Amino acid sequence: MSRARTPQARPLPGWLFVPAGLALAFVALPIAGLLTRVPWLRLPALLATPESVDALALSLQTCAASLILTIVLGLPLALAIARSTGPWAAVARVLAVLPMVLPPVVAGLALLVTLGRRGLLGAHLSAFGIEIGFTTLAVVIGQTFVAMPYFVIAVEAALRTLDPGFEQVAATLGASPSRVLSRITLPLLAPAFVSGAAMALARALGEFGATLTFAGSLQGVTQTLPQAIYLAREVEPDAALALSVVLLGLAAALMAVSGLVNRAASGVSDG
Amino acid sequence: MKKLVASLAAALVLAGCSAPAGTSSPAVASGKTVTVFAAASLKGAFTKIGDAFGAETGAKVSYNFNGSSALVDQLLGGAPADVFASADESNMKKATDAALTAGKPTLFATNVLTLVVAPGNPAKITGLDASLDGKKLVVCAVGVPCGNALATLEKNLGVSPKPVSQEQTVTDVLGKVTSGEADAGVVYATDAKSAGAKVTAVAIPGSEKVVNNYPIAATASTKDAALARAYIDYVTGPKGQAILTEFGFGKP
Amino acid sequence: MADDVLITAAIDARQFDVDATLAAGRVTAIVGPNGSGKSTLVGLVSGELRPDRGSVSLGLRVLSDAAAHVPTHRRPIALLAQRPLLFPHLDVVDNVAFGVRSRGAGKTEARERALRELDAVGAAPLASRRARALSGGEAQRVALARALATDPAIVLLDEPLASLDVATAGAMRALLAERLPACGATVALVTHDPLDIWTLADDLVCLEAGRLVESGPIADVLARPRTGFLADLSGVNLLEGTADPHDPAANGVLVGDDRVLGLWEGPEDAVGGQHVMATFAPSAVALFRTPPAGSPRNTWGVRVVDVDPRGATVRVNLTVANGQRLSADLSAPGAAALSLAPGDQLHAQVKATQVFLYPRH
Numbered sequence: 001m002s003r004a005r006t007p008q009a010r011p012l013p014g015w016l017f018v019p020a021g022l023a024l025a026f027v028a029l030p031i032a033g034l035l036t037r038v039p040w041l042r043l044p045a046l047l048a049t050p051e052s053v054d055a056l057a058l059s060l061q062t063c064a065a066s067l068i069l070t071i072v073l074g075l076p077l078a079l080a081i082a083r084s085t086g087p088w089a090a091v092a093r094v095l096a097v098l099p100m101v102l103p104p105v106v107a108g109l110a111l112l113v114t115l116g117r118r119g120l121l122g123a124h125l126s127a128f129g130i131e132i133g134f135t136t137l138a139v140v141i142g143q144t145f146v147a148m149p150y151f152v153i154a155v156e157a158a159l160r161t162l163d164p165g166f167e168q169v170a171a172t173l174g175a176s177p178s179r180v181l182s183r184i185t186l187p188l189l190a191p192a193f194v195s196g197a198a199m200a201l202a203r204a205l206g207e208f209g210a211t212l213t214f215a216g217s218l219q220g221v222t223q224t225l226p227q228a229i230y231l232a233r234e235v236e237p238d239a240a241l242a243l244s245v246v247l248l249g250l251a252a253a254l255m256a257v258s259g260l261v262n263r264a265a266s267g268v269s270d271g
Numbered sequence: 272m273k274k275l276v277a278s279l280a281a282a283l284v285l286a287g288c289s290a291p292a293g294t295s296s297p298a299v300a301s302g303k304t305v306t307v308f309a310a311a312s313l314k315g316a317f318t319k320i321g322d323a324f325g326a327e328t329g330a331k332v333s334y335n336f337n338g339s340s341a342l343v344d345q346l347l348g349g350a351p352a353d354v355f356a357s358a359d360e361s362n363m364k365k366a367t368d369a370a371l372t373a374g375k376p377t378l379f380a381t382n383v384l385t386l387v388v389a390p391g392n393p394a395k396i397t398g399l400d401a402s403l404d405g406k407k408l409v410v411c412a413v414g415v416p417c418g419n420a421l422a423t424l425e426k427n428l429g430v431s432p433k434p435v436s437q438e439q440t441v442t443d444v445l446g447k448v449t450s451g452e453a454d455a456g457v458v459y460a461t462d463a464k465s466a467g468a469k470v471t472a473v474a475i476p477g478s479e480k481v482v483n484n485y486p487i488a489a490t491a492s493t494k495d496a497a498l499a500r501a502y503i504d505y506v507t508g509p510k511g512q513a514i515l516t517e518f519g520f521g522k523p
Numbered sequence: 524m525a526d527d528v529l530i531t532a533a534i535d536a537r538q539f540d541v542d543a544t545l546a547a548g549r550v551t552a553i554v555g556p557n558g559s560g561k562s563t564l565v566g567l568v569s570g571e572l573r574p575d576r577g578s579v580s581l582g583l584r585v586l587s588d589a590a591a592h593v594p595t596h597r598r599p600i601a602l603l604a605q606r607p608l609l610f611p612h613l614d615v616v617d618n619v620a621f622g623v624r625s626r627g628a629g630k631t632e633a634r635e636r637a638l639r640e641l642d643a644v645g646a647a648p649l650a651s652r653r654a655r656a657l658s659g660g661e662a663q664r665v666a667l668a669r670a671l672a673t674d675p676a677i678v679l680l681d682e683p684l685a686s687l688d689v690a691t692a693g694a695m696r697a698l699l700a701e702r703l704p705a706c707g708a709t710v711a712l713v714t715h716d717p718l719d720i721w722t723l724a725d726d727l728v729c730l731e732a733g734r735l736v737e738s739g740p741i742a743d744v745l746a747r748p749r750t751g752f753l754a755d756l757s758g759v760n761l762l763e764g765t766a767d768p769h770d771p772a773a774n775g776v777l778v779g780d781d782r783v784l785g786l787w788e789g790p791e792d793a794v795g796g797q798h799v800m801a802t803f804a805p806s807a808v809a810l811f812r813t814p815p816a817g818s819p820r821n822t823w824g825v826r827v828v829d830v831d832p833r834g835a836t837v838r839v840n841l842t843v844a845n846g847q848r849l850s851a852d853l854s855a856p857g858a859a860a861l862s863l864a865p866g867d868q869l870h871a872q873v874k875a876t877q878v879f880l881y882p883r884h
Contacts (some may be wrong), residue, residue, distance in 0.1 A: 118451040133452040134407065134435035165608040171595040172569055172602040173622030173673060180596075183621070187612040216409065216436025216447065223437075231439050234340050235414030 031248065038245050039238045046242035054220040055228035056246065062136060062224060063204045066143035070200050073144075074151040075193075079181075081152075082159035093156075100149040104209020107146055111214045115141065134216045139224060142210030147200040154196025158189050191265030195258035202254040205247060301329035305498045306351060308335045308342045310358030310485070312382070312441065315465055316518035317356070317506075323514065324505045330498060338440065339363075339416065346371045346490065353493040354502055356485065358382075359416040363486040373496065376486035378523035379507045380515045382459040383478045384420055387448050387470040394454050398475050399430050406454035409447040412437035416483060417444075421457050424481040445470070459483065464519035484523065525709050526582030528677055532567050532574035539563045539733040545677075545726075547582075550703055550710040552724035552741070556752055559730040561713045565679050568711060569602060570595035581676060581709075596625070600677045601670035601708075605685045607662035609654035615665050616641065616650040622673040640672040641665070643705075644698060660691035664698065671706050678703070680712040684719060699723055717756050720745070729753055747788065747881050749800055751848070759802045760849040763883070768795030776801050776880060779845025781823040785878025798883045807877040808851035810839065810861060811870045821875055825849070827867040830858070839863060841871065 039046065046052065081092050099107055115122045115132050122132065132138045166188060170180045186193070208226040215222040217231065225247050232240035309317050314336045321332035335342070335352070339362035346352060346366060355372060356379070357363040363376050388396050396402045410432075411418035418437065425431055435453065438444045441462050447453040449469045463472035487506060489499035505511050512522065525548035533540040539560045545551045545568075553561045566572035567579050570586065570593060578588035586593045601622070609618050619637035620630075628636065641647045646664045649657060657665065663683065670678060683699070684692040700722055703710050712724055720727065720741060727744045729737040729752065736750050745757040754761030764778035775784035776799045783801045787793055809815075815822060825841040828848070832838075837858035839851045851871065853861070861869075 112450060112452070116450060116452050163608070165604065165606060166610060168569075168571065168595075169602060169604070169608045170610075170621070170625075172598075172600055172679075173669065174596050174625035175621070176596050176625075179625060184610060188610075190612075212439075212443065213446075214452075216452075217412065217438055218434070218436050227439075231412050231414060231437075234338070234439070235412075 034241070034244060034248070038241045042238060043242050043245065046236075046239045047246065049239065051219055051223075051228060051232070052239065052243060055223055055225050055243065058136070058139075058220060058223065059205060059225040062139045062143055063201055065140045066147055066204045067197060067201050069140065069144045070148045070151050070204075071197060074148045074200075075155060077148075078152045078155035078159060079185075082156045096152050096156075097149040099146050100153070102146075104146070104207075105213060106209075108142065108210040108213025111138075111142060111145060111210055116214070133214065134218070134222060136215075136221055138215035139207075139211050139222050142214055143204035143207045145210060146207050147204040150203050151196040151200040154192050154199060155189060158192030158196075159185075162188055191261045195261045195265075198254040198258040198261070202251045202258075205250055205254075302331075303329075303495060303498055304331040304333050305353045305495065305502050306333045306335070307354040307356065307502065308337070308346065308350070308352040308490075309354075309356040310339045310342070311336045312358050312459060312461055313356055313380075313485070316380075316461075316515050316520065319514050319518075320506060320511050323510060324502060327505075328501065330501075332502065340365075343369075343371075349492075351492065352490050353495060353499040354487065355490055356487040356506070358483065358485060359419075360484055360486055361416070361419075363488065367488070371491055372488040373491045373493065373499075374489060376488035377503060377507055378484045379487050379503075379511070380485040381521035381523055382461055382483045382485065382519075383521065384417065384424055384457055384475060384481065384483075385460045385463050385478060386455055386473040386475055387445065387458055387463045387466065388455045388473055389448070389451065390468060390471050392471045392473060396455050396473055398473065399425065399428060399432050399457075403432050403455060407452070408432055408434045409436045409438060409444050409453040409456040410434045411441060411444055411457070412439060415439060417441050417457070417459060420481050420483050424475065424478060427480060428477050459519075460521075461519040482521070485520070525676065525707055526584075528568060528709050528711070529578075529580050530564060530567055532577035532579055532587070534563060534567075534572060535575050537563050537733060541730065541733065541735045542577075543728050543735050543738060545709050545711050545728075547709050548707055549725040550712055550723055551726040551728055552720045553711055553713045553728050553730065554715070554720070554752070554756060555730035555736075558732075560733040561730060562681070563733070564728075564730065565602075565681055565711060565713060568598075568677060569600055569679055570598050598677070599673075599675050600679060601673055601675035602679045602681065603663075603666055603670045603683045605682045607657075607659070607666035609657070609662050609665060609669070611653075611655045613654060614650075615646070615652050615654060615657070618654055618665060619669045619672050622669060626673055636672055637668070640668040643671075643702065644668045658691075659687055660695060663687060663691075663695055667695075667698065667702065671702060674706070675708050678706065678708045678710045680710065680714075682713050682715070684714075684716065696722055717758070720756070747800070747879065748802060749883050754802060759804055760808070762801045762843070762847050762849065764799055764801065766793045766795055766797040766799050775875075778823075778843060778847060781843055781845070782820075783823075783878060783880075784821050784875040785880040786876065788879050788881045793880070793882070799880055800883055801878050801880050803873050803878045805838065805850040805852040806836075807873050808849065809872045810851055810853065810863075811872065812861065814870050815872055821873045821878065823871050825869050825871045827863050827865050827869065829865050830863050832858075841869070843871075 077096060081089055081096060112119065114120050117126050117131060117133060166184055167180050170184045206226060211222065211224060211227060217223045217227045225243055229240045229243045232243060317334060321334060325332055339357045339359060342355065343362050343365045346355060347369060355366055366372050367376065386396060388394060394406055396406065410421055413419060413422050441458050444456040444458050445462050445466055448456040449466060463470060487503055489496060489503060493499045527547045528545040531542045541560060541564065553564055555561055563572060567574060573587050573592050579586045585591060586598060616634060616637050619640055620633040623633035623636045638650060641650055644664045644667050646668060649661055649665060684695055687695055696719065712719065714720060724741055727738065727741050728735065729750060731750065731752060737744055737753060745753060748754040748757050748759065748761055751761055762778045762783055764776040764783060767775060767777055775782055785801055823843050825843055828840040828842060830837060830839050835855055836852045837855055839853060841849050841851060843849065
């Protein structure tokens with residue numbers, strides 16, 4: 001609150017704005033360049049093709065599913081690793097975020113050799129007639145694999161900076177661990193929860209490598225937005241640009257949500 | 272920025288100098304470099320051709336292997352190349368239409384589609400027929416050259432198999448078969464050959480009628496038209512053709 | 524309804540080994556230097572810590588021992604810490620009702636109980652405010668209401684006034700003085716402030732280095748402090764020595780080579796060689812540049828450590844020959860006349876009638 005009224009409280013040296021401007025241009029220019037090439041007038045027609053509609057619908061459905069998986073599995077994981085100590089917790093912490101820094105194709109290969117028909121688990125599943133490859137489930141698994149770390153890391157960081165006093169006081173007031181979690185911890189984590197979920201959703205939307213390697217590409221089944229863009233690049237470059245705009249818009253909206261929530265949350269702790 | 276380009280160029284020149292040049296025959300083009308943009312499916316054959324051409328002429332051949340359409344995009348963007356070899360005529364047409372090539376393209380190789388299955392063909396697949404029922408078939412997407420060729424073939428044969436995935440590249444199709452995810456895939460004969468023992472090729476009856484032609488042309492921007500011509504002649508000549516055959520390509 | 528809280532517990536990792544009792548329905552001040560084990564004691568009662576050996580019990584009910592450990596949320600306790608720690612996502616009345624709800628009350632019942640408690644601490648008008656919209660003093664008031672609304676058998680106050688400004692702390696202290704006896708709980712009050720002790724506490728437990736060094740009713744413990752920490756707390760000088768073996772009754776205490784004479788207050792006559800404490804007020808100490816002549820026989824060589832002006836008086840911190848500390852409060856003009864500087868060698872004199880001698884336990 002007070003920050004807004006006293007913008008000069010911590011002035012920055014003027015020269016800093018030169019490299020800062022360069023950095024912004026560095027990321028903004030390619031996006032601007034993309035936007036200049038978009039056939040804006042034909043955009044509705046390009047997006048109305050069955051390929052585009054199917055890809056968009058599939059992306060939204062799979063991302064919704066992977067977001068639910070991410071939250072249902074990622075939240076307990078974030079809680080567990082944030083509150084655990086010792087070497088195993090450290091290992092778990094590294095493992096939990098590893099897919100974030102894994103090249104997308106490596107993520108795909110890893111899923112393939114694990115869940116593929118001849119994979120570690122996939123071979124056993126296959127024996128029961130369950131085959132994940134080439135199914136929409138494979139897309140959801142791939143998205144969850146790469147997106148969950150973004151959620152886990154956001155929630156875990158918030159958990160570790162959370163004042164332990166709130167939970168201690170709640171316990172002295174007779175709240176069981178489950179009640180402390182649901183009534184105190186989770187509400188206090190809400191901003192990180194929302195911004196982490198937005199980050200994870202954005203990442204899932206953009207998921208490409210794992211889907212390419214593991215799920216295949218079939219319209220309406222496994223062909224998500226990025227897959228459709230990649231294919232359209234060869235066939236109909238304008239359609240690729242049109243779909244890129246959609247993806248860009250969704251990603252920007254999600255990042256804005258994440259940023260707003262973070263700002264609101266830090267404003268609260270200022271006040 | 273200029274400085275960066277200059278040092279990159281210097282590095283390339285140095286790399287060119289240190290590369291093994293021809294030793295026995297007189298070096299007619301010693302020290303020169305011909306830059307070839309070639310379709311990814313040509314990688315094996317062209318690498319060998321480049322070595323042979325270099326040994327004979329003393330020229331260094333520098334390759335950029337990529338998807339044909341990506342190569343056209345790069346040429347459109349002003350990438351420096353002397354020769355462009357496409358995996359299909361439509362991408363070559365894009366290049367010629369944009370006046371990126373010098374002279375008429377020459378066909379130098381052909382490729383046909385084939386089925387690839389797990390080694391030994393345990394699923395007993397016989398072609399694009401009922402033997403594929405209940406099997407996982409992976410093909411190229413319509414729009415990419417191998418997918419377009421398949422569409423023509425399916426029309427000729429009057430069949431419409433149901434694939435589980437339509438991949439962007441032949442490599443992805445092959446990968447799905449070699450990893451065991453798919454039971455069968457439709458790829459080019461050259462891809463089946465390069466995969467060696469990891470797959471068994473099952474010829475598709477009628478595929479010989481859907482031939483994919485590989486055109487080659489010098490670029491309009493080449494700095495050394497004579498060297499570009501020499502390279503193209505080598506590819507279309509008996510020695511180049513022998514190497515292409517060795518890698519599974521057909522005669523034009 | 525109140526019961527004694529008995530703590531006979533050791534935690535090796537914290538080098539803590541204490542046997543202490545918090546008397547039923549009374550307020551026991553827990554004092555001691557930093558790191559002496561006050562928080563450990565609170566943690567043992569709250570259930571956050573479990574003893575390696577021994578037990579913590581409330582009356583006959585064992586809260587912690589080798590066999591069992593009642594978790595924090597099942598203990599009939601309440602905690603008020605230095606920070607109010609109101610839940611920022613709840614409004615004031617929901618904060619206060621939280622504990623009541625947690626202990627099984629229905630929504631309406633909990634709300635009524637919360638409103639009553641808010642009224643008792645004078646915070647009823649704040650009921651519908653967001654917790655984060657309160658001032659520090661208001662928040663601490665609400666936190667007290669929240670703690671007491673669960674009708675705890677034990678109330679743990681961990682420096683509840685330490686983060687409040689002087690005026691707010693005064694109002695809060697008055698509120699505690701009113702509410703603590705009324706709630707009937709057994710109360711532990713961790714504090715550094717003598718004012719808290721005198722106004723709020725009935726008994727005192729003093730810890731040093733994880734050991735109990737003194738306990739008992741406030742008046743007894745602070746009137747005759749037996750540790751330097753307690754002497755500081757009660758604002759008196761404390762010298763430790765041994766009773767003169769030749770004539771303990773007449774010749775007083777030997778502190779190194781110095782002799783300290785005073786009024787013997789021991790329950791029995793002093794025995795030669797006995798460990799004896801001597802206390803006297805800083806205002807009873809007079810300082811001289813040259814050895815004074817005359818009647819008082821309590822004259823010792825001292826060395827000035829530092830000089831600390833405090834308005835009309837000047838506190839002079841000194842050491843005697845064997846290194847023990849004492850302080851003298853001089854009038855500002857008197858101090859100026861001596862023109863004191865650290866390191867000066869002086870003579871300190873105290874009338875024997877102003878020195879109290881008593882045995883250490």
